Amino acid sequence: MATLTLNNVKKSFGKTDVIHGVSIDVQDGEFIVIVGPSGCGKSTLLRMVAGLETITDGEVQIGGRRVNEEEPMARDIAMVFQNYALYPHMSVFDNMAYGLKIAKVPRSEIEERVAQAAKLLQLEPYLQRKPRELSGGQRQRVAMGRAIVRKPAVFLFDEPLSNLDAKLRVQMRLEIRALQRELGVTALYVTHDQVEAMTMADRMIVMNGGIADQIGKPLEVYANPATEFVAGFIGSPPTNFMTGALLGRSAETKIGVRPEHITISDADRLKARVTYCEALGAETLVHLMVADGSKITVRQDASLPLPEEGTEVGLTWADADEMNFDATGKRI
């Protein structure tokens, strides 16, 4: 258990800068999710904390101690990989015990700690099996178990759920969160799935092209995105963007409104043509097209009447729900 500090951490591969300086102070026991599209540098950032990539500039501290030059094994971290990275020739027990054996922990203690982790993760019946004899979810758990038994200061997760099916993903994300709370370990979790970020994070870092666009609590980030990118990336369906010209304002600005904040009404700010309706049961997504060809999605309660496809309707929203961005994508 420890704090984790990133101080203007940068990474370049040759002349290409992939991370342009990320800073964050992670509290002891906090669950931080790094979220962003592929290629935004989120995995690289995690691997720099792990010690698998060198740090070009800046500083990483774990428990107040600078670890830039330290080998991965000296950093007191554990990592769960996207493909689990289990040792294929070892049993589940040996997979979990590997790190402890190397650390020369006494045999009786190894058995005790592995048994504990196995119980926690419901892996007890599988301890003598090889990884190839396990299902995806079970392998995922073994990878977790391998991280837990070492009692590290920081957990690192590199897209651990992306190889699981949708249903299992929802279940595992609750389990990981519950486990992390129970153990009270600081965690850094990388994902490209904004739902995982929203549901799991104490705070999240939204990465875009090697820059941390915004760091904050999920609901704060959702309600108050700092950039056009964050507004578009967090939330599903994504925020609707309209040009200033469309609404008769400065052409420099862009106006974003979330789908649930727009209502279809006669007191209209904007005319739009209904192209398609998706009734999801509890809610309906109405897809529309406005005069300049850009698309708008409206999320409305299923109890509201469905607009007919092809008809023109009026759209309206409250001023407070508008988010204005300048030409560079920054929030005004």
Add this chain to the structure above:
Amino acid sequence: MEKRVTFKGIWLPLLLVLPQILITAIFFFYPAGQAIWQSLFIPDPFGLSMQWVGLGNFEYLLSDRYYRASFVTTAVFSILVTVVSMGVALYLAILADRLIKGSGTYRTLLIWPYAVAPAVAGVLWLFMFNTRVGVVTWYLGLLGYDWNHVLNEGEAMGLVVVASAWGRISYNFLFFLAGLQAIPKSVIEAAAIDGAHFWTRFRTIVWPLLSPTTFFLLVVNIIYAFFETFGVIHTITSGGPQQATTILVYKVYSDGFVGQDLGSSAAQSVILLFIVSILTVVQFKFIERRVHY
């Protein structure tokens, strides 16, 4: 499932496999049969008549101390060639695997020796170590070491081992490199995070995961050392000095074609045939099983 083409009737499929069967029959079954047949006779010096001796040739061979010595020589030679060529290849493969820049060039250069025929490789090494004009011999002389593989049995063995292993390193290197690159990088990284340093990682993760490759190469290299090193030995030492480098295959040649003892030579071929069958069975069993760790 693999799609199989089924032929109606027997004549077309037979026709299609006929070339292969003909080649195998003429160049393998016929001479092999001849060898087995000849091994039961002793021909007279002019080759005009043959005398039936049953298993006499074999009895004589197995009680012949030179033949038994040749077994030991072959074992020593094969083990040394296999260990040297695989050891060096593995070392180079590990280095190449860690390389990011220029690994292509490195790989290409390392593969070249494979294109050199064994006899040519033998002559190459012979020139370097020639007792009178060899470059290496000359430098060794400067250092005060008198290299003479024509007289010294150990040096002769060393030289044929190095010359045989050299050409084989490329082949082994390719397989080891492919084997290393097939190990997921994240598994190695996980081990590093688990606290394993390079050597521990190699011992506990890389080596076990590489074992299918290693086993395959072991069999292939032993077969190579047994049967394909004739050219090297013939050009460098001709089996000498004092039969110190006469491996079984070379003895078949020297007893049969130099010593004109065709009956014994044929019997030796049969024994070799037996050994190679065992090795082939081992190899096929292994390949069929496709070892999973």
